[in-house]
Amino acid sequence: xxxxxxxxxxxxxxxxxxxxxxxxxxxxxxxxxxxxxxxxxxxxxxxxxxxxxxxxxxxxxxxxxxxxxxxxxxxxxxxxxxxxxxxxxxxxxxxxxxxxxxxxxxxxxxxxxxxxxxxxxxxxxxxxxxxxxxxxxxxxxxxxxxxxxxxxxxxxxxxxxxxxxxxxxxxxxxxxxxxxxxxxxxxxxxxxxxxxxxxxxxxxxxxxxxxxxxxxxxxxxxxxxxxxxxxxxxxxxxxxxxxxxxxxxxxxxxxxxxxxxxxxxxxxxxxxxxxxxxxxxx
Numbered sequence: 001x002x003x004x005x006x007x008x009x010x011x012x013x014x015x016x017x018x019x020x021x022x023x024x025x026x027x028x029x030x031x032x033x034x035x036x037x038x039x040x041x042x043x044x045x046x047x048x049x050x051x052x053x054x055x056x057x058x059x060x061x062x063x064x065x066x067x068x069x070x071x072x073x074x075x076x077x078x079x080x081x082x083x084x085x086x087x088x089x090x091x092x093x094x095x096x097x098x099x100x101x102x103x104x105x106x107x108x109x110x111x112x113x114x115x116x117x118x119x120x121x122x123x124x125x126x127x128x129x130x131x132x133x134x135x136x137x138x139x140x141x142x143x144x145x146x147x148x149x150x151x152x153x154x155x156x157x158x159x160x161x162x163x164x165x166x167x168x169x170x171x172x173x174x175x176x177x178x179x180x181x182x183x184x185x186x187x188x189x190x191x192x193x194x195x196x197x198x199x200x201x202x203x204x205x206x207x208x209x210x211x212x213x214x215x216x217x218x219x220x221x222x223x224x225x226x227x228x229x230x231x232x233x234x235x236x237x238x239x240x241x242x243x244x245x246x247x248x249x250x251x252x253x254x255x256x257x258x259x260x261x262x263x264x265x266x267x268x269x270x271x272x273x274x275x276x277x278x279x280x281x282x
Contacts, residue, residue, distance in 0.1 A: 022084060027272045029085025029120075032078050034268030036061045037207075041261030044241045048255035055241035059126055059142060066130060079127040082120050088277065089117025097276065098186050112170070143218060143236035147225050160226030160234075167219030174212030178205045187274040200274075203267040210260025214240040 039061040046053020054060065066074045092098055092113035100106035150156045150163070177183065183204050189197060217240040225234035235243070244254045 022087065023277045025080060025084030026088045026277055027275070028077075028081040029083075029088065030268050030272035030275060032081035033085060033120075034265040034272065035065070036265070037261050037268060038265030039065055040237070041210075041258045041263075041265060044258035044261065045255055047241065047245065048251050048258055050251070055238040055245075057142070057237035059123065060238065062123065062126060063130065066127075072131060075127050075131045079124050079131065082127065083124045086117045086120035086124060089113050089115075089120060093117065108173075112173075141234075141236050141239060143222070143239070144231055144234045147222060147234035148231035151225070151229060151231055157226045157229045161223055164219045164222030164224075164226055167222055168216055169219075171212045171214070171216030171219055174208045174215060178208035178212065181205055186276055187271070188276055189274070192274060196270075200267060200270040203263040203270065206260050207264025207267050210257045211264060213244075213257055213260075217243060 036058045040056060040058055043053040043061065043064070044055055047055055054064070056064070062078060066072075066078070068074075090113070092100075093110045096106075096110060100109045147160055147163070150159050153159070181201055181204065184197075184201060187200070192200070214237050218236060221233060221235045221239060221243075225231055241254055241257070244250055244257060247253060
């Protein structure tokens, strides 16, 4: 009886998740995500070229993007779009519409989708805080604040080491995904022209390499913070960008990584059009 009830509940949840209205919002979420990545990459490119800009992450990009006269309307759009995109992360993890499977690599990818749902839920909460009048500086390093909090607990440095190792693993996984281009099977390629396929694939590969670089660096910073029990050593994407800038040939290196994030934004726009969502997975 309990199995039957669980199966019925799962079926009802799946029907709700494949609602056409929710699918439309999920596609809007890909657009919002693309805008945030493009803004983040554009700001980092400005730093690399010495023409202004800012080294920040998606949260900082959101704050900057919504400062103008249309800020409140944009915040509502962001909250709706990213809220639906966060749901899509959990849908991918639970219902596996992208057919990642139940073997260890598939489970790892589905856990990544769940993490995406959690991360974008936090972005929605930030948008709601900004909408209610709360302020947040785009220069604020959220990663450093989180690690500082973790280090206050007993064995917090061990937990920090684990977080850093996971981030490094995610970064290395991005390089693997860039090579294998597994994202290609997530798109409705029968509806794409041959030039569109080549362009979208190239954008996805390029963007994932850039994301791999930054995630790996962020993970290394967090590991250092755990080893030395010093939260000031932890940095997020903004810190990773500034680290790249300080290396030999730092400006062209940062420019390439920044262009990769712009490419990731453009790939997200393409996903808004062609991604196989739960209601269109056949």
